[in-house]
Amino acid sequence: MTGFSVGGERVTGFSNASLALDPATGRGGVVVDSGTAISRFSTDAYAALRDAFDAHAAAAGMRRLAWDYSVFDACYDLRGRPAASAPPILLHFAGGADMALPPENYFLPVNGGKRRPYYRCLGLEAADDGLSVIGNVQQQGFRVVFDVERGRVGFAPNGCSV
Template sequence: MLSFPTQLAAATNNAYARVFSYCLGDRDARAESPTSSYLVFGRATDPPGAAFTPMRTSARKPSQYVVDMVGFSVDGAPVVLTGADDLALDPATGRGGVVVDSGATVSRFALHTYAALRDAFDARATAAGMRNVRENISVYDACYDLPTTTTARVPAVALHFAGGADVLLPRRNYLVPVESRGRTYYCFGFMGFEPNSADERSTLGNVQQQGFHIVFDEERERIGFAPNGC
């Protein structure tokens, strides 16, 4: 009964079917031409192009919306991950899995997982002629000096979820403009954390979610991602 959709369903004789969806507009949209965001309660036809993955339940954090990821790819090549499988929920311990969280800004993954993704992106970016400035800018440790992202050859990044749900991110969802020393740099918009706590869990933040119509379907126990949703 913690979530608003569950309470709404109980108060309305399940008229809203424990389903809600939203789309987060472009955070960099100009004031005179903003991209609209929205939040909708109730079941509707699945949005075009939606890819669904099972919604997992964590006994440790039952109020969170958790999914399993199976990996990443850069320019279509799978990223080789090493170490523990932290992207999938372990039902015995309640650890692992990825929280879909609109309140978090940047997606965070265990450090070894993040480093593998970052290094795979950087290798492709360097081969494409993107210049890594080789210093931390703000909270990011992989930033590039580009005249503009529209003319640069930027490697494609995709997220792969359980159940065959593949989400290809627009470049604005993973190249974040950051001002430093009077210039704009473009930083790889993910972060890593040291997995030293049972409460730490990978998170899919709102930077990566922007522009997608995201469906939270508690009745069918699934979460869907549809591109070009706003």
């Protein structure tokens, strides 16, 4: 993985090295893990992604809430707006491949019943240990293909109806 785009703009403000595996130490990098629910990215990469999302959400008229919810630190009041109006997020990979996440994979509803029916949070988090993980919530609706022989991972929309 090489970076992100939010709202059609490449996210800047973090070191590309923060997503890379350091072969000397074995630290860092990005893994695809179906056993981890929520994706997490190195602290500086996550902060840049969150801030870009926040700027695009504000420009679209979404009001950021003053409080965090659980592990999520970017939550919004969507009264009068559909969740699908969330700024689009793309994950970029080496070789020019992109993974366009559907809003339901990263803009998650807050539990709370009738008191919070319009609240949604950016469903990603920071990784304090430097290891970035693409979790199963963000993988939903995609086929993930591992080409071990060539050292590649591929993502394609599943296209299956349930």
